[in-house]
Amino acid sequence: MxxxxxxxxxxxxxxxxxxxxxxxxxxxxxxxxxxxxxxxxxxxxxxxxxxxxxxxxxxxxxxxxxxxxxxxxxxxxxxxxxxxxxxxxxxxxxxxxxxxxxxxxxxxxxxxxxxxxxxxxxxxxxxxxxxxxxxxSGYPLVRQMRAMVAAGDLGRIRLIKAEFAHGFHADAEEADNPRVRWRYDPAQAGVSAVFADAGIHAFHMACFVSGQAPREVSADFASLVGDRQLEDDAMLNIRLDGGALCRLWTSAVAIGRMHGLTLQVFGEKGGLSWQQQHPEQLLFTPLGGRTQILERGDAGLSAEAVRASRIPIGHAEGMPVAFANxxxxxxxxxxxxxxxxxxxxxxxxxxxAEDGLLSMRAIAAAANSAGSGGRWTDI
Missing domain, CATH: 3.40.50.720 (NAD(P)-binding Rossmann-like Domain)
Incomplete structure (x- = not known):
């Protein structure tokens, strides 16, 4: 070939x-x-x-x-x-x-x-x-989450909790560093900083895993360091078209958080929890049962997860492999x-590109919502 x-x-x-x-x-x-x-x-x-x-x-x-x-x-x-x-x-x-x-x-x-x-x-x-x-979204166990949701293993999805929070822009002394400053300049970054830069990954993952599209958002943006024109911390509530509610927090000033991309999905029959800093394990808790640890590369995973895995269980894959998918x-x-x-x-x-368009609509709607005191805004 x-x-x-x-x-x-x-x-x-x-x-x-x-x-x-x-x-x-x-x-x-x-x-x-x-x-x-x-x-x-x-x-x-x-x-x-x-x-x-x-x-x-x-x-x-x-x-x-x-x-x-x-x-x-x-x-x-x-x-x-x-x-x-x-x-x-x-x-x-x-x-x-x-x-x-x-x-x-x-x-x-x-x-x-x-x-x-x-x-x-x-x-x-x-x-x-x-x-x-x-x-x-290329991580094997993220695709496993999507497959389990689609298969009905969690029942109807009620709630999604998504985070992408780090602390790398928390130092006020670094506010004028050109590698940092541009991210908070509307001329270079647009109408949003940390949500458009980091939180949008959590937003996309919530939609990707749930198979649901966003309908409306209520957002609170905050600029907590210096005189930044755009937000360095944001909290969003997002109503999805399948009935689920997503709570999304993203931040660039959360000192001690190194990367902080996490996703939890809660349905009628069970819940899932995944962290990008520990991507080889997915926690699955069935209703009334004990929490199980699903390991990347293990037998019995979905075809989506199997296709996305390359090396045997117990040997860690990482971000370049996720991008490689x-x-x-x-x-x-x-x-x-x-x-x-x-x-x-x-x-x-x-x-x-349709996913990219949906993200841009979400960013615009979140910025409008934040500018109007958190008013629910159509996406």
């Missing part, structure tokens, strides 16, 4: 997310990195691309140059990953989709709901794939498109 070709925009030397994408895309041998525009500094981006093994003529100084040169090649990339700052996602993603490329965009998909609506429209007009990197899904879908056949149904769990 030949490898698919892959290109990357952003994620250059020193990037926080770039190495994770390169590890994840290559983990299963599906993708070969053939072209890139890795850095806002053209020469630095070209040099790093050559260090990664990309041919000099396909190491570009800008995404515009890459688009111009790659669009008419017979061996153009099968997938383009966009891992640039948030404010550039719409322009780059829409340009590559329109030119006929399939795209994986880092979250958030865009800065506004209107931009996200346009991205969805482009994917429908062109038939291209546009995925959004809510990579934590998104790339694995996309590889299956892209190969099926090339062959003119239907993809494996288990490959269709990757987050789509």
């Amino acid at each position: 030949s490898k698919l070709t892959w290109a990357m925009i952003g994620g250059g030397k020193g990037s926080q997310i770039g190495p994770t994408h390169r590890i994840s895309a290559g983990l299963d041998g599906h993708f070969h990195l053939v072209a890139s525009a890795l850095d806002a500094d053209p020469e630095r981006g070209k040099a790093f691309a050559i260090d990664l093994g990309i041919a000099p003529e396909r190491a570009y100084g800008s995404w515009q140059e890459m688009l111009e040169e790659e669009r008419d090649r017979s061996d153009r990339p099968d997938l383009v990953t966009v891992a640039t700052p948030n404010a550039t996602h719409y322009e780059i993603t829409s340009a590559f989709l329109t030119a006929g490329f399939d795209v994986l965009c880092e979250k958030p998909l865009t800065m506004t709901t209107q931009e996200a609506e346009r991205i969805v429209a482009i994917t429908r007009e062109t038939g291209r794939v546009c995925a959004v990197n809510y990579g934590y 998104i790339y694995h899904d996309l590889a299956d879908v892209l190969r099926a498109k090339k062959a003119g056949r239907a993809p494996d149904p288990l490959a269709l769990h990757y987050p789509t």
Whole structure:
């Protein structure tokens, strides 16, 4: 089976997310990195691309140059990953989709709901794939949760408790650090900071696992450090269309919380609990019964969890492997498109442009709600 070709925009030397994408895309041998525009500094981006093994003529100084040169090649990339700052996602993603490329965009998909609506429209007009990197949904036991909920193991879902709280922006002395400051600047981050940056992962996971879409939100945003224009702590109540209620807390000032992505799902017949910092175990408590520990890689898990696991039980997998499951899904879908056949149904769990649009609507609604004293606001 030949490898698919892959290109990357952003994620250059020193990037926080770039190495994770390169590890994840290559983990299963599906993708070969053939072209890139890795850095806002053209020469630095070209040099790093050559260090990664990309041919000099396909190491570009800008995404515009890459688009111009790659669009008419017979061996153009099968997938383009966009891992640039948030404010550039719409322009780059829409340009590559329109030119006929399939795209994986880092979250958030865009800065506004209107931009996200346009991205969805482009994917429908062109038939291209546009995925959004809510990579934590690739964890095997998160997919096990989704499968158990869908199978009715918990009965009707009543309540979801979702968190993504850390303390890395709690130091007031660091408030002017450029790596921190931009996240609280509306011109660069949009209408929300910590919810759009961290809490949106918990939001997506709650919808992904429950299989329910959000209807309305009541939100409280707080800026607790310095004179930040956007929130560094948020609490949201979200009513889902299947009748469940989601309580979501996200924070960047929770000192002592290292990562803090957790999800608990409570139904009529049982409850589930998962933590990203301990991703190899899922706690399942049936009504009236004792708590059971489900281990990744164990026998008897769902087909979704089995497909997402690579190494034997007792040997920890991690975040790059979760992201790799998104790339694995996309590889299956892209190969099926090339062959003119239907993809494996288990490959269709990757987050789509529609998921990205839903997230942008949730961010806008939450910001509106917070600005009106927590008024319930339609999503």
